[in-house]
Amino acid sequence: MSATVTPIRGDTSPPSLDPVMSLVSTDLNKVNTVILDRMRSDVPLIPELAGHLIAGGGKRMRPMLTLACAKLLDYPGDRHHKLAACVEFIHTATLLHDDVVDISDQRRGKKTANVIWGNPASVLVGDFLFSRSFELMVEDGSLKVLKILSNASAVIAEGEVNQLTAQRRIDTGEDRYLDIIGAKTAALFAAACRIAAVVAERDEDVEKALDAYGRNLGIAFQLVDDAIDYVSDGETMGKDVGDDFRDGKVTLPVILAIARGTDEEKQFWRDAIEGRRVSDEDLAHAKDLLIHHNTIADTMTRARHYGQRAIDALGPFANGQAKSALTEAVQFAVARAY
Incomplete structure (x- = not known):
């Protein structure tokens, strides 16, 4: 089949997740049923704490991608419901651990x-969700699926440790940041x-x-997040503005x-990254430097580049509702900063 390249949208209407949500709504209800069922435990704190995050307003973007890719391939079965729940459990577990770190x-x-239940409870419930995700992988019965998702879990942990160090x-450079x-x-x-294809x-x-679609979308998604941390507001982001700056994360x-x-600016960044300049005034100065050197705009340009690569990866697939929805999901991810 010849490739069909769909460009980043050129019209003025804001991109939305509505098309992909509409595409997978019935399947997503089944995934949510699996999630609620597998969050159950005789230890009340587990469903209480897990439910706080899982029901906390997230878009379920990662499991929606599993479902939408299955639609793209006209998959008629139901294995993807448990696997999409598995993906959400992995994501939620990493969020619980990240917030502690x-x-x-x-x-x-x-x-x-x-903040509500304490660090030990968050870490342990995160472990519980990881365990549930591996139960769901094993129940699927595919060694290939198990390999893909277990490898992803290990790679995520490696990435978090790499970020921590x-x-x-x-001296953190762009290559390490992209890694x-x-x-x-x-x-x-x-x-x-990928598991949808399996x-x-x-x-x-x-x-x-x-x-390739998912990987490039993920990179674009994170690039936008890292730009938003400096130019958006707490209400829009749902987290404190400038967290990366105060945490010394080199994005x-x-x-x-x-x-x-300049040499003077480099010294400011050294002091800020090493934790000696983290006041609100320092954050404002950091924003001024980023704007002066166009680095927010250039980060968004990089995000659009990876977004286009994600869309290009859909080229071999037939045009239709699923491909259109997956394309707009990329456009939505890149446009979130505005």
Whole structure:
């Protein structure tokens, strides 16, 4: 089949997740049933804490990708319901652990679980959700699915450790940054899409195409997140503005600003990243430097580049509702900052 390239949209209407949500709504209800069922436990704290995050306003983007990719392939079965729930459990477990590591107190506009129930409970319930995800993988019965999702879980953990060791290091470069976001964010996007090709029993080329779609979408998604951290507001983001700055995380906007800055600016970034300049005034100064050197705009340009690569990966597939919805999902991810 010849490739069909669909460009990033050129019209003025805001992109939305509504098409993909409409496409998978019936399937997503079945996934939510699995999630609620597998969150059950005789220990009341487990469903209480897990439910706080799972029901906390997330868009379910990763499981929706599994369902939408299955639609793209005209998969007629129901294996993807449990696997989409598995993907959501992996994602939720990593969020619980991340909030403990980052000492976060807000997510999606609500208090984080670690603030309400404490760090030990958050870590242990995260472990519970990881365990549930592996139960669902095993129940599916496919060694290939198990390999894809278990590998993604390991890669995510490696990415988080890599980010932790890069924290407060001004010498963190763009290559390492891309390695970090490729692991901690894009790996699960890629796996969520790829497993749809496995359950639909498609060949390796289809698997690779969906993997490429998800991976590039994940990178674009994280690039936008890292730009938003400096230019959006707490209400829009659902987390505190400037968290990355205060945590000493060296993201692409900062990497570019350091490379383009004067000696005086480089010293400011060194002091900020190492934790000596983290006041509101310092954050405002950081924003000014990022704007002056166009690094937010350039980060968004990179996000659009990876978004286009994701859309291009859908080229071999037939045009239709599923392909259109998956394309607009990319456009939505890239447009979130505005």
